[in-house]
Amino acid sequence: MAFKLTYKPLGERSILVEWPAIIDNEILNDIIQFKKVIERNKIKSIIELKSAYNSLLITYNFICRNFENEVLLLENLYKLVEPDSDRVSVLWKIPVCYDAMFGVDLEAISKEKKLSKESIIKRHSKAIYTVYFIGFLPGFLYLGGLDESLHVPRKSTPRLQIEKGAVAIGGNQTGVYPSASPGGWNIIGNSPIEFFNPKAEIPCFAKAGDCIVFQPITLSEYENIKGLVDAGVYQLESEGIHG
Amino acid sequence: MVKVLAPGFYSTIQDLGRIGFQQYGVPYSGAMDMYSATLANLILANEANDAVIEMTMTGAKLQFHCDTCICVAGADMSPKLNEVSIQLHKSVKVTVGDVLSFGKLNKGFRTYLAVSGGFKTEEIMGSRSMYKGVTDVFQLIKNDELKIISNYSFSNDNNSLVKVDIKHFKTNDIEVFKGPEFDLLSANQQKFLLQNEFTISKENNRMAYQLSEPLENNLEPIITSAVLPGTVQLTPSGKLIVLMRDCQTTGGYPRVLQLKESAINVLAQKFTGKTIRFKLNSKY
Numbered sequence: 001m002a003f004k005l006t007y008k009p010l011g012e013r014s015i016l017v018e019w020p021a022i023i024d025n026e027i028l029n030d031i032i033q034f035k036k037v038i039e040r041n042k043i044k045s046i047i048e049l050k051s052a053y054n055s056l057l058i059t060y061n062f063i064c065r066n067f068e069n070e071v072l073l074l075e076n077l078y079k080l081v082e083p084d085s086d087r088v089s090v091l092w093k094i095p096v097c098y099d100a101m102f103g104v105d106l107e108a109i110s111k112e113k114k115l116s117k118e119s120i121i122k123r124h125s126k127a128i129y130t131v132y133f134i135g136f137l138p139g140f141l142y143l144g145g146l147d148e149s150l151h152v153p154r155k156s157t158p159r160l161q162i163e164k165g166a167v168a169i170g171g172n173q174t175g176v177y178p179s180a181s182p183g184g185w186n187i188i189g190n191s192p193i194e195f196f197n198p199k200a201e202i203p204c205f206a207k208a209g210d211c212i213v214f215q216p217i218t219l220s221e222y223e224n225i226k227g228l229v230d231a232g233v234y235q236l237e238s239e240g241i242h243g
Numbered sequence: 244m245v246k247v248l249a250p251g252f253y254s255t256i257q258d259l260g261r262i263g264f265q266q267y268g269v270p271y272s273g274a275m276d277m278y279s280a281t282l283a284n285l286i287l288a289n290e291a292n293d294a295v296i297e298m299t300m301t302g303a304k305l306q307f308h309c310d311t312c313i314c315v316a317g318a319d320m321s322p323k324l325n326e327v328s329i330q331l332h333k334s335v336k337v338t339v340g341d342v343l344s345f346g347k348l349n350k351g352f353r354t355y356l357a358v359s360g361g362f363k364t365e366e367i368m369g370s371r372s373m374y375k376g377v378t379d380v381f382q383l384i385k386n387d388e389l390k391i392i393s394n395y396s397f398s399n400d401n402n403s404l405v406k407v408d409i410k411h412f413k414t415n416d417i418e419v420f421k422g423p424e425f426d427l428l429s430a431n432q433q434k435f436l437l438q439n440e441f442t443i444s445k446e447n448n449r450m451a452y453q454l455s456e457p458l459e460n461n462l463e464p465i466i467t468s469a470v471l472p473g474t475v476q477l478t479p480s481g482k483l484i485v486l487m488r489d490c491q492t493t494g495g496y497p498r499v500l501q502l503k504e505s506a507i508n509v510l511a512q513k514f515t516g517k518t519i520r521f522k523l524n525s526k527y
Contacts, residue, residue: 008423011471011501016423021466050265050469052493057469059265063504134268135467135493138376142467179376196267198367198377204267 003030005078007071012063015070019054023144028132031056032209033081041077051208052133053142089209093237094176094191096125096167096214097222102190109152109169109186123147124167124174124188125214133208139178139196141206146174158184165190167214189214192226193236205236244308245358247387248342251303254383255449256362258294261370261377265492271472272372273488275449275511276353277504278411279317283357286314286334286405293361294371296383298354300514302345303383305356307337309393312359316407318351318512332405351412351512360392374489411509415440416522418506422475424497427462435459436499440518441483447515449489454519457481462497470494473502475521485510 003019010016017034019027031051038049038058048059064070098121100106110117129143136142146169154170159182162168166177168185177183178195191214197203206212217225228234247254257280260273274280274297281291296303302320312334315322322329323344329335337343343356364371367378375381383389428436435458446453460481469492470476476484476496485502486494487510500521502510513519 009420010423010469010498011420011473012504014469014471016469018423018468023466047262048265050492052468053466055468057265057471133493134266136268136491138268138270140268196376198269203264203269203368207266 002078002081003027005075007067007074009064009067010057013061014048014057014059015064015067015074017056017058017074021054023053023132025130025144027054028130028209029087030081032087033083034078037077037080038074043073050133052135087209088240088242089211090206090238091128091241092206092210092212093215093239094193094212095217095221095225096189096191097217097219098124098167098189099219099222101219102163102166103188105168105186106188109150109188112152113149115149120150120188121216123150124169125216127213129174129212129214131206131208131210131212134204134206137178137181137196138198139194139204141175141195141212143173143175143212146172148172150174152186154184155186156184158182162187163190165192167191190222192222192229193234194229211241244393245362245389245391246306246308247303247383247385247389248306249304249385250383250387251298251345252301253299254303255297255373255381256294256364256383256389257297257372258361258370259292260372260488261368261374264368265469268492269368269377270374270489270492272370272374272377272449274355274372275488276317276351276355276508278408278508279351279353279512280355280357282332282405282407283314283316283355284361286316286332287312287357287359289357289359289361293357294364296356296362296389298345298356300348300352302354303356304342304344307341307343308339309391310336310338311391311393312336313343314357316355316357318354319349320354321346321349322354332407352514353511358391363390363392412512414509415517415519417510417519418503418524419475419500419521420503420524422498422500423468424462424465424477425499427497428499432458432460436483437521437523440520443513443515443517443519445515449487451487451490452485452510452513454483454485456483458483464495465497467493467495468498470498471501473504473507474498475500475502487511 050057129145132142162183167189170185257274260271442455444453
């Protein structure tokens, strides 16, 4: 499906392409396809393609004197986008320990939502989440698909430090903190795996359009996996799925 | 090698930043004032992207363990070589054992030290710019040993005076373009934004500069989208935040203005209590 896109300059060397302002899987797919067409055309002057929920920022290695020309070129490229019904994406299986040692806010959510902790864990680990994009922190995945019964407002006072690996809920979103950071989300568990490795050729295993599931593990499994991750030998489970 | 005898208030290694990794959520980083950092490199006939030391507010004390040429550019922090004052924006020859130190801050906020061939510290994702979570080391500390090319062959005849743009430090005008959400502001809000003076609050660092004067705001947050260094965000409480080099890759606040690249360099030399005025540049 072709969307009506808007093109705006952002700074002197970037063009912001915007889709309708909604969070939607079709828009995500369209952004991914447009990104692929641009990449396939190997335009040397484009140094950065950054997508988000309903936008794509295209950054050039020169100061654009004439945005109209670049926009025209992009509009023509967008015409080449074809619906990709056969898109294969990857489903990543992320181990998460929901033990009270990590899930420090589970108790409070349980009271507020009148759901047992087991039920919260079950609902959180049953869903298949879509990776919309990476932002906020290096390796932080913006995920869609959180069960509505688990929507919990952000804390009014953010914590000064949230541990690396913390699995948390903020509003209608859930995510994993790839590194320690201040943050206002409610913490329900921790994942022992690395979401960002600055020394790897591709620093993040997941990309926009991939899917993830959270797999509950016990404390002792957590310690085992953590040991393997620290030794650099842990193999994250994944499978190909047709999107 | 260059040894850090004292790091100063906040010193890091920077180049022109980490390009091509925004899609992984990795900030650009890079010298806050790229104009001055590049100037220091060019005076030494270095590449513009060679790594320099960025010193904030107070200078470092450094000892050279090999011969090289140096250039200090940016804020005037009264640089001295072996206790004798040296000029900014000039190539200065140093020999083994020389000590570079700094004194009073006379002008600006960030100063840059370039050495012939650049600092050869850890390079991650195509850049030596220090950033916590990306580079193992994220700020200089006492006794750090910074690799440089020893016996670098340099010509010392590059002594022509470089004309430094005086406006870079003097002007309070911050040149901006309209941000993607500028047109959602009311005429009064736009007027306030473009006609008032704003004061830099004490919340100013490599990630962002907050401004003290609030702008009455009724805009809803936007769906999280791209931001860049130089993006001016408007928070729900009306706070204006100018994003700087270490900013996040995406954000959810309306983007009301976007600084011209040269204006980011100008702002990087200003600090708490200084006032600025946004000057709208209608043409891109």
